[in-house]
Amino acid sequence: MTVTRSQIRYPGITKITHASGDVRYRLIVSVGKRPGTTDKWIQECYTFRTMTEARQKQNEIKNSRDKGTLVKRDNVTFDELCQRWLDSRSDVREVTRLGYQSWLKAVREQLGQAKVQDLTRTDIENVIKGLGALTDGATYLRPSEKGVRSAASALGAALARGI
Numbered sequence: 001m002t003v004t005r006s007q008i009r010y011p012g013i014t015k016i017t018h019a020s021g022d023v024r025y026r027l028i029v030s031v032g033k034r035p036g037t038t039d040k041w042i043q044e045c046y047t048f049r050t051m052t053e054a055r056q057k058q059n060e061i062k063n064s065r066d067k068g069t070l071v072k073r074d075n076v077t078f079d080e081l082c083q084r085w086l087d088s089r090s091d092v093r094e095v096t097r098l099g100y101q102s103w104l105k106a107v108r109e110q111l112g113q114a115k116v117q118d119l120t121r122t123d124i125e126n127v128i129k130g131l132g133a134l135t136d137g138a139t140y141l142r143p144s145e146k147g148v149r150s151a152a153s154a155l156g157a158a159l160a161r162g163i
Contacts, residue, residue, distance in 0.1 A: 013054050016047075025054040029061050078119065079112035085158040103151040104158065106131055128152050 016024045027046045034040040048054040082104050089097055110127050111119065131151055 010051075010055065010058070012058060013051070015051075024049060025051050027054045027058055029058065031061070031065070074115075074117055076116050077112065078114050078116055079108050081116050082108055082158045099150070100154045103154045107151055107155050124155065128155070 012028055014026045014028070016026055018024070025048045027048065028043055029046075030041040030043050032042050034042055046054070046057055048057065086097060086101060086104075089100065092100075107127055110130070111123065114123070128151070
């Protein structure tokens with residue numbers, strides 16, 4: 001398979017022509033520096049069918065980087081994020097940490113394997129609504145109204161740590 005690469009007039013975008021004649025546009029952007037280094041960058045690569053799509057993504061990334069809202073891609077699951085948050089809470093007593101763990105149990109069972117970056121506001125709202133409607137057949141007890149509020153609070157704190 002022969003691939004021809006050519007730089008085009010937009011920095012960061014490369015035109016790739018495959019032997020079959022298919023053309024793709026590859027965008028490589030720097031999204032930040034590696035922690036603990038001053039000269040090593042984290043780069044992300046995107047491939048598009050059209051130049052327009054590549055330019056749109058490039059502009060979107062530049063705008064979010066300029067605003068300070070750029071979030072690099074990550075494969076952290078919700079369960080991993082919750083565990084990191086629980087482990088980071090060295091400022092609370094063990095009984096409080098166990099309370100957080102209990103409040104998050106139902107949420108972690110529902111969202112545990114989902115990537116945090118793929119979660120939407122609707123996903124979170126549906127989980128919180130569903131907490132009050134749990135059946136007795138679940139592996140945990142139905143939380144009280146206060147328990148639902150506590151779970152929502154712990155959920156928000158865990159998500160805020162990941163942002």
